[in-house]
Amino acid sequence: xxGLNDKELVRTGSFINGQWCDSEExxxxxxxxxxxxxxxxxxxxxxxxxxxxxxxHQAFKAWAAKSAGERATLMRKWYELMMQHQDDLGRLxxxxxxxxxxxxxxxxxxxxxxxxxxxxxxxxVYGDVIPAPSADKKVVVIKQPVGVVSAVTPxxxxxxxxxxxxxxxxxxxxxxxVKPAAETPLSALAMAELxxxxxxxxxxxxxxxxxxxxxIGKVLTEDPRVRKFTFTGSTQVGKLLISQCASTVKKVSxxxxxxxxxxxxxxxxxxxxxxxxxxxxxxxxxQTCVCANRIFVHQNVYKAFSEKxxxxxxxxxxxDGLEQDTTIGPLISSDALNKVQGLISDSVSMGxxxxxxxxxxxxxxxxxxxxxxxxxxNDMPVASEEIFGPVVPLIAFDDEQQxxxxxxxxxxxxxxxxYSRDVGRVWRxxxxxxxxxxxxxxxxxxxxxxxxxxVKQSGNGREGSRYGLDDYLECKYLCMGGx
Ligand code: SIN
Numbered sequence: 001x002x003g004l005n006d007k008e009l010v011r012t013g014s015f016i017n018g019q020w021c022d023s024e025e026x027x028x029x030x031x032x033x034x035x036x037x038x039x040x041x042x043x044x045x046x047x048x049x050x051x052x053x054x055x056x057h058q059a060f061k062a063w064a065a066k067s068a069g070e071r072a073t074l075m076r077k078w079y080e081l082m083m084q085h086q087d088d089l090g091r092l093x094x095x096x097x098x099x100x101x102x103x104x105x106x107x108x109x110x111x112x113x114x115x116x117x118x119x120x121x122x123x124x125v126y127g128d129v130i131p132a133p134s135a136d137k138k139v140v141v142i143k144q145p146v147g148v149v150s151a152v153t154p155x156x157x158x159x160x161x162x163x164x165x166x167x168x169x170x171x172x173x174x175x176x177x178v179k180p181a182a183e184t185p186l187s188a189l190a191m192a193e194l195x196x197x198x199x200x201x202x203x204x205x206x207x208x209x210x211x212x213x214x215x216i217g218k219v220l221t222e223d224p225r226v227r228k229f230t231f232t233g234s235t236q237v238g239k240l241l242i243s244q245c246a247s248t249v250k251k252v253s254x255x256x257x258x259x260x261x262x263x264x265x266x267x268x269x270x271x272x273x274x275x276x277x278x279x280x281x282x283x284x285x286x287q288t289c290v291c292a293n294r295i296f297v298h299q300n301v302y303k304a305f306s307e308k309x310x311x312x313x314x315x316x317x318x319x320d321g322l323e324q325d326t327t328i329g330p331l332i333s334s335d336a337l338n339k340v341q342g343l344i345s346d347s348v349s350m351g352x353x354x355x356x357x358x359x360x361x362x363x364x365x366x367x368x369x370x371x372x373x374x375x376x377x378n379d380m381p382v383a384s385e386e387i388f389g390p391v392v393p394l395i396a397f398d399d400e401q402q403x404x405x406x407x408x409x410x411x412x413x414x415x416x417x418x419y420s421r422d423v424g425r426v427w428r429x430x431x432x433x434x435x436x437x438x439x440x441x442x443x444x445x446x447x448x449x450x451x452x453x454x455v456k457q458s459g460n461g462r463e464g465s466r467y468g469l470d471d472y473l474e475c476k477y478l479c480m481g482g483x
Pocket of ligand 1: 157289
């Protein structure tokens with residue numbers, strides 16, 4: 001089915017309490033490269049979501065009671081199965097999401113790496129013994145899983161965004177319910193199939209598929225049995241979900257929108273900066289929260305940089321992700337394509353100039369030509385809004401403090417990047433940027449050992465690293481008296 005070697009990886013029902021659950025209604029999952037329907041998937045709503053939460057609640061005590069080592073053994077098996085099926089999982093991901101096959105296979109390895117990493121790290125969830133203020137007492141801190149965790153995940157990384165939430169949750173001893181994006185449920189369901197094969201007990205991992213995100217989201221954010229809610233998606237939706245979590249005072253972690261500055265100083269290695277920009281900007285056709293959104297280039301190197309960049313962009317190959325040499329796939333929807341087109345036209349009407357691309361590849365499909373814009377200013381729509389498409393707006397600057405101020409002049413604070421070889425400047429700029437993550441002479445910053453997350457309206461909490469595990473643990477203080 002769908003050209004996969006292991007046909008059982010194509011699942012179409014929600015995965016609740018270890019069972020595949022169909023529904024009376026279904027919805028189509030389509031291939032963004034050509035609009036074809038891939039399969040029909042179960043369309044669950046409130047009732048399905050409640051069943052999934054009940055299953056996770058029921059499974060919690062036994063899962064939390066396992067030792068970290070026992071949980072790690074099962075998670076390690078899950079990781080190995082994901083890597084054994086990397087080709088099939090990558091193909092499924094490309095079919096439903098559109099990114100080039102090499103990137104999709106990379107995402108499977110990236111997602112799986114969180115499962116491997118957190119399984120190991122959970123063995124190192126240490127408590128604390130704190131010197132007490134009086135001799136007859138002991139102050140001890142232990143860490144315990146928060147309980148049932150629910151999650152809503154996006155279409156841009158259908159595997160990795162689930163893996164890094166589920167892995168931290170399961171490793172900490174929590175049980176998990178996820179609602180994947182309706183555009184890309186197949187990767188989530190394939191992950192659940194492999195979790196089942198790995199022996200992860202029924203109810204520990206649940207996947208609820210459905211079109212009615214509002215109804216499912218309401219259960220996942222308001223049900224009192226859920227103790228933590230985690231979301232990756234837009235800031236606008238994140239704010240609503242945070243407010244829904246308030247009624248039961250859930251722990252929340254949010255990975256929301258970004259507007260990443262990418263700064264090229266005049267002492268930078270320009271070839272390295274072009275390479276880093278391509279890696280950051282064109283990953284997933286520019287549809288990532290961390291991708292460079294505003295490119296600030298010192299005026300002394302503006303012309304040289306824009307020429308090198310345009311030459312590199314001309315080498316990119318746009319097309320169906322399943323084709324061998326494709327480096328840029330389609331956008332996810334016609335709304336996404338129209339938004340990108342609108343941001344370009346509005347900015348051009350304010351004085352920006354297109355020096356590469358600027359248009360969709362054709363009228364029928366969702367491919368947008370990689371685009372470079374010059375003479376952009378920080379107040380134009382391509383700079384003030386998150387583009388989520390393959391567009392590079394170049395903004396000139398001439399002073400270090402000026403560019404830090406421009407970079408910080410946004411409500412967002414997820415990722416920032418800069419290129420410089422001056423060690424003093426590296427520290428000043430790294431400390432001056434109001435962002436959760438900063439790439440210094442590096443365009444690819446994500447990995448499981450590092451704390452991924454933002455400040456300001458880009459969210460709260462961290463994913464990956466020991467900080468990411470802490471988000472799934474409560475710390476409990478034990479005061480022992482009568483010593
Ligand atoms: C995202 O854009 O949402 C995630 C990107 C990453 O994990 O690198």
